Amino acid sequence: MDTNFVLFVSAAIFCIGAVGFLIRKNPLVMFMSVELMLNSVNLLLVGYSKALASLDGQIFALIIMTVAAAEVVVGLAIILTIFRTRHDLNVDHINVLKG
Amino acid sequence: MFAYSWLILLLPMAGFIGLSWWGNRLPRSGVGLVGCGSIGGAFLVTLVVLADMLLLSPDQRVGNVVTLYPWIASPHFQLDLAVLIDPLSVFMLLVVTGVGFLIHVYSIGYMRDDPEYSRFFAYMNLFIFSMSLLVMAADFFFLIVGWALVGLASYLLIGFWTEKTSAVLAARKAFVMNVIGDVGMVIAAFVVFQYFGTLNYVDVFAKASTTFSPNDDGALLITLLLLVGAFAKSAQVPLHTWLPDAMEGPTPVSALIHAATMVTAGVYLVARCNSLFMLAPYTMYLVAGVGVFTAIFAGSMALVQFDIKRVIAFSTMSQIGYMFLAVGVGVFSAGLFHLMTHAFFKALLFLGAGSVIHALGGEQDIRKMGGLRHAMPITFWTFLVAALALSGFPLTAGFFSKELIIMESYHAELGNFLFWGMAVLGAGLTGFYTFRLFFYVFMGSSRSPGAHPHESPMVMTGPLLILGSLSLLGGVLGPWTHEFLSPVFSGVIPLHHEDALLESITVGVALGGIATAVALFMTGKDRLDFAKQMLAPVYDVLFHKYYVDEIYDFFIVKPVKAVGAFMEERAEKDGIDFVVDQVGAQVREVSRGISIWQSGSVRLYAMNMVAGLVTILLFVIFL
Numbered sequence: 001m002d003t004n005f006v007l008f009v010s011a012a013i014f015c016i017g018a019v020g021f022l023i024r025k026n027p028l029v030m031f032m033s034v035e036l037m038l039n040s041v042n043l044l045l046v047g048y049s050k051a052l053a054s055l056d057g058q059i060f061a062l063i064i065m066t067v068a069a070a071e072v073v074v075g076l077a078i079i080l081t082i083f084r085t086r087h088d089l090n091v092d093h094i095n096v097l098k099g
Numbered sequence: 100m101f102a103y104s105w106l107i108l109l110l111p112m113a114g115f116i117g118l119s120w121w122g123n124r125l126p127r128s129g130v131g132l133v134g135c136g137s138i139g140g141a142f143l144v145t146l147v148v149l150a151d152m153l154l155l156s157p158d159q160r161v162g163n164v165v166t167l168y169p170w171i172a173s174p175h176f177q178l179d180l181a182v183l184i185d186p187l188s189v190f191m192l193l194v195v196t197g198v199g200f201l202i203h204v205y206s207i208g209y210m211r212d213d214p215e216y217s218r219f220f221a222y223m224n225l226f227i228f229s230m231s232l233l234v235m236a237a238d239f240f241f242l243i244v245g246w247a248l249v250g251l252a253s254y255l256l257i258g259f260w261t262e263k264t265s266a267v268l269a270a271r272k273a274f275v276m277n278v279i280g281d282v283g284m285v286i287a288a289f290v291v292f293q294y295f296g297t298l299n300y301v302d303v304f305a306k307a308s309t310t311f312s313p314n315d316d317g318a319l320l321i322t323l324l325l326l327v328g329a330f331a332k333s334a335q336v337p338l339h340t341w342l343p344d345a346m347e348g349p350t351p352v353s354a355l356i357h358a359a360t361m362v363t364a365g366v367y368l369v370a371r372c373n374s375l376f377m378l379a380p381y382t383m384y385l386v387a388g389v390g391v392f393t394a395i396f397a398g399s400m401a402l403v404q405f406d407i408k409r410v411i412a413f414s415t416m417s418q419i420g421y422m423f424l425a426v427g428v429g430v431f432s433a434g435l436f437h438l439m440t441h442a443f444f445k446a447l448l449f450l451g452a453g454s455v456i457h458a459l460g461g462e463q464d465i466r467k468m469g470g471l472r473h474a475m476p477i478t479f480w481t482f483l484v485a486a487l488a489l490s491g492f493p494l495t496a497g498f499f500s501k502e503l504i505i506m507e508s509y510h511a512e513l514g515n516f517l518f519w520g521m522a523v524l525g526a527g528l529t530g531f532y533t534f535r536l537f538f539y540v541f542m543g544s545s546r547s548p549g550a551h552p553h554e555s556p557m558v559m560t561g562p563l564l565i566l567g568s569l570s571l572l573g574g575v576l577g578p579w580t581h582e583f584l585s586p587v588f589s590g591v592i593p594l595h596h597e598d599a600l601l602e603s604i605t606v607g608v609a610l611g612g613i614a615t616a617v618a619l620f621m622t623g624k625d626r627l628d629f630a631k632q633m634l635a636p637v638y639d640v641l642f643h644k645y646y647v648d649e650i651y652d653f654f655i656v657k658p659v660k661a662v663g664a665f666m667e668e669r670a671e672k673d674g675i676d677f678v679v680d681q682v683g684a685q686v687r688e689v690s691r692g693i694s695i696w697q698s699g700s701v702r703l704y705a706m707n708m709v710a711g712l713v714t715i716l717l718f719v720i721f722l
Contacts, residue, residue: 021705030701091701098699 006047013040025090027079031072038068101151101165101184106144107192107231108182110137114224122217131207134220138203138227142196149189157586161185162301164237175296183237183300187587190435190580191234191367194442198359199227201562205450206351208559209457219259219349226252230360234367238298239288242368246284246328249361250277256356257348269344276341280331287324290317304374311378322375322382325368333365333419335393340648342416346408350453353408358415358449359442366422366438370431373588377429383513387427391508391521394420396645398528402535403641407452407465410536414489415445417525424522425504428511431588432581437500439580440573444488444497447566451482454559455540458552465539467547474552477560479541481567486537488570490530491609496573498606501526503577505605506598519601523608530612538620 017036024030042061049057083089114137122130152160163184171178182188203223210219229252233245254277258270288298294310294317295303311318329335334342345357356362369376369386376383394417401413418441425434456463458475472479488497505526509519545552554560619630631638640646 018709022702022709025702027701094701095699098697 003047003051006043010040010044010047013037013043025092027082027089027091027094030091031075031079035068035072038064101148101163103144104148104165104182104184104235105167107141107148107196108228108235110140110144111224111228111231113137115221115228118217118221118224122221125217127211127216130217130220134217134224135200135203135207137224138196138200141227141231142193142200145189145192145196148184149193152184152186152189161586164299164301176292178238178240178298180241181237182235184235185587186584187367187370187435188234190439190584192231194439195227195230195234195360198442198446198566199223199230199355201565202351202355202359202446202450205354205453205559205562206349208556209351209453210349213349215259219256222252222255222259223351223355226256226356226361230364233364237300239291239300239303240298242371243281243284243288246332246364247281249356249364250274250281250332253277253345253356253361256352257345259348259352263347266347269341269347273341273345276338277331279338280328283324283327283331287321287328290321290324294321300371304372307374307378311375313378314381315378318375318378319382322372322379323385325372325375326382326386329365329368329423330389331365332368333362333423334416335365335389335420335423336396337647339393339397339416340644340651343409343412343644346406346412350408350449350456353412354446354449354453357412358445362415362419363422363438363442366419366426366434369423369426370435370587373426373431376426380513383427383429385427387424387508387513387518390420390423390425390427391518391525392420393417394424394525395521395528396420398525398532400641400644401532402528403638405465406463407455407468407536407540408449408463410465410532411445411448411452414448414529414532415441417529418445418489421501421504421522421525424508424518428508428513428518430504430507430511432584433500433503433507435584436577436580437504439576440488440496440500440570443566443573444485444495444570447481447485447563447570448489450559450563450566451478451485454478454555454563455482455552457555457559459547462547465536468540468545469543470541470545471552472541475554477554477563481560481563482537482541484567484570486533488573490533490613491526491606492613493606494574496570496576499574499577502602502605506601509601510598523605526605527608527612530609531616534613534616535620538616542621 014037017033017038017040020033020036021030024033042064045057045061045064047057049055049061079089082094086094114133117133118125118130125133164179164181165184166179166181168180169177170180203220206219206223210216213219226249229245229248231245232241233249236242236245250273254270254274257273258267260266291303292298295306297303307318327338331338342357342362346353348357376386397413397416397420401410401417404410404413418437422434422437422441425431425437454475455468455471455478458471458478459468462468484495488495491498491501505519505522508514508522509516643649
């Protein structure tokens with residue numbers, strides 16, 4: 001497969017994730033966008049790993065997936081707690097931590 | 100040889116630690132047993148030391164240093180954990196642990212109803228430990244450690260009743276006064292080290308006469324600095340004002356610390372450093388002069404006080420003045436002999452006073468006492484013995500020791516007629532105020548009708564009886580004391596003065612004082628009123644203790660407080676606080692400006708992140 005193709009797909013997914021993160025107000029959807037960005041990077045790493053004939057990138061991708069899983073657990077717990085206390089998940093309303 | 104003498108320190112220390120940790124869990128009888136047992140044990144060990152020492156020939160008795168282990172060993176400074184066992188330290192230990200033991204036993208009865216029984220005994224054991232360390236120290240370093248620790252024990256015990264404001268204030272006053280002395284002592288130790296390169300008594304005193312010629316600057320400086328400590332601890336003018344206030348503590352404390360042992364530490368210090376003091380005759384004159392001045396100064400204040408313990412406290416200052424007179428004119432053994440007899444009869448007076456206070460439910464004003472001779476026969480008779488001994492009534496213990504001092508104040512090499520005259524005047528005052536107190540308390544009829552005084556229990560009267568017999572018969576120990584202590588005071592002239600004329604004058608004046616008290620307080624009420632009217636201005640001055648407290652307040656306390664208030668207002672609030680507050684305020688202002696960026700909106704943060712990312716990307720690509 002052409003490396004450039006992988007690059008383009010990766011960049012496209014990343015941009016979709018970034019834009020999704022910026023424009024959506026539901027933290028769950030924002031979380032999914034973050035996952036998209038993370039996995040776009042994974043795709044990039046795997047693509048280069050193949051192009052350069054080195055396994056390092058794939059190992060890195062596995063580690064990122066592990067960390068992402070852990071991060072999702074924490075993040076979902078926080079979101080759940082916020083919802084329990086506020087009954088409202090609009091991120092624009094969650095701004096009590098301002099300076 | 101004397102290796103076991105460490106037990107004298109360890110037993111009270113063990114008692115202190117044990118009672119501090121487990122005292123609350125022990126029953127009261129257990130606390131009393133541990134508290135008194137540790138001191139009794141120390142006394143027994145002291146007796147064994149004494150017996151061992153008497154087996155040695157006199158010139159072998161001095162300079163026995165028992166080293167536990169070397170503590171500091173550097174090329175320029177060696178310090179061992181060591182005690183010095185010689186006649187002087189054994190003599191002091193006998194007084195400290197012996198009288199201390201009796202007072203501990205007495206305390207079992209006196210403090211019986213106190214809720215903090217075990218704390219009291221813990222502190223008392225701490226005191227005995229500190230005092231033993233003070234007199235056993237083999238160098239100036241541990242002397243100062245003991246010196247400071249007895250000050251601490253004194254502070255803790257004066258302020259023992261922490262809920263009593265006056266007691267806490269008195270404790271603070273005593274501590275501050277004593278710290279003035281401690282500073283003098285520490286600087287003295289520095290100067291000693293500067294001249295001798297060591298702090299060991301044995302080395303310092305051996306080198307003293309070759310290092311200094313008489314009245315050298317160094318000898319004067321060291322002795323004067325030591326005197327600051329001695330005068331503060333022994334409540335001599337001008338550092339005397341703490342002792343009357345120290346009577347706020349429990350009565351056994353007054354007996355043990357503020358009469359029998361701690362306040363005599365100054366006399367011990369001068370005696371211990373006799374080879375230094377003998378090289379500084381000017382200082383010796385100062386010692387004797389201040390001593391004899393304090394003797395009549397304090398004696399005159401005792402004439403008009405109404406608090407039973409304060410009268411005895413002033414009398415203590417006065418008697419310590421006699422001891423300083425004795426060591427100041429160079430007859431050290433006479434001063435120490437008086438120290439011992441004074442420990443007997445003054446502890447007895449205080450314990451008797453405690454017995455009276457106990458019987459009257461805490462009353463200390465002698466105007467509200469009277470007629471106690473029937474209710475409390477044992478206290479009455481022992482108090483009478485103590486009063487006679489204090490006044491120097493012939494053939495009591497106090498007679499021999501005081502007579503010796505007064506005689507030597509004229510006949511000794513450094514003595515003169517002025518010292519003698521003042522000492523005799525002091526003896527007259529002593530007779531008067533002692534029997535004034537005695538008549539107020541025991542004779543006449545009761546002045547507080549509601550009270551039902553009763554004799555104290557056996558555990559309190561027992562020590563009274565023992566001390567009473569010592570006060571009565573202790574005089575026979577005079578020649579033995581002199582002979583026993585003479586190896587320590589090598590080169591000091593022996594006592595051999597017989598002067599019937601001076602002796603009879605002294606006795607006459609002392610008896611005259613007693614007779615005056617009889618005349619004023621036993622017989623004529625109108626004569627007393629007449630005398631009071633005649634001497635009203637003097638009476639006022641004496642009653643207010645020469646206004647010394649007020650003078651100190653005006654010249655020292657108030658200015659210091661004013662400076663403190665000024666510094667608080669100008670330097671603290673307008674200076675340091677202002678700078679600190681300004682730094683804080685400015686940081687807060689700047690932060691307020693920056694904190695606008697922290698809006699709390701997650702999407703704005705994300706926007707910024709992406710914008711930043713894009714910017715970096717553009718830089719990387721196009722530059």
